[in-house]
Amino acid sequence: TSFAAFDNDFPLPLRAADLVDAPCAPSGKGLAYLVGFFDGDGCVSVCNGRSxxxxxxxxxxxxxxxxxRYLRAFGGRIELASSAQGSQHASILWRIAGQGARDAAAVLCRLPSLKQEQLFIASRWPQGTDERESMAxxxxxxxxxxxxxLSVENWEYxxxxxxxxxxxxxxxxYPGMRLDI
Structure with a gap:
């Protein structure tokens, strides 16, 4: 299974190490865009065993x-999330765990966002079992x-x-268009 993006075909699963260009942490407008997108479709979840x-x-x-963009910015991997069924397209998932997730969360939580506190928790996941239960x-x-x-501070977000x-x-x-969020 593969997917096409930016005029290239990529195999699934795809790891950051499979890309020609090395991961590069975003800043400025690129970071604000990724934070906004993460607020919409991103998820912070606790790994099995709360590790x-x-x-x-x-x-x-x-x-x-x-x-x-997330893979190039933070590493991790892109994999198949669900296969196509009927008229529904397949879906793919970017995910990152471990130290990479802590590092990515630390970058993403720098800007105000709806999920800022979730990202902050992920960036500072505790070592102790009791603390992990509390954070979960x-x-x-x-x-x-x-x-x-949240008040929106920039157009990129x-x-x-x-x-x-x-x-x-x-x-x-109606003789016009409407933007809905």
Whole structure:
């Protein structure tokens, strides 16, 4: 199985080591875009045994470019998440765990975001068993808490969030278009 992006074909699974260019941490506008996209489609989850956290972003195999941006920025791997069924396209997943996840979370949590506290927890995952249980509980709480108090500070964040969650609607009875998030 493979996917196409940026006029190239890539095999699955794809690791950062398989790429010609080395991982390069994003900054400025590129980082703001990735933070916004992660707020829309990203996930911070606790690994089995609570040994650490995993970061992941899932996308349709039809639109994989952003997953390559995460892979190039932070490392990790891109793999098949689900096969195509009927009219539904296959989906692929970027994921990173261990020290790489801690490092990626530390970079992503530098900017204000809806998932900033989740990323902060992932970046500083504790060594002690009791502390891990407490942090796992806190992550579960954050996933169900209302996080609507963020004010958007730049267009790049908004562009990333819109690419993950947005929709351009052209109603048949309205002479224009509407952007929905």
């Amino acid at each position: 650490g956290c995993e970061l992941s972003v899932k996308q349709s195999i039809q639109h994989p470019e952003v997953l390559l 509980r806190r992550l579960r709480q954050l996933k169900v808490a209302d996080s609507s108090g 908004l562009a990333g969030f819109f690419d993950a969650e947005g929709c351009i609607c052209i109603p048949p009875t």
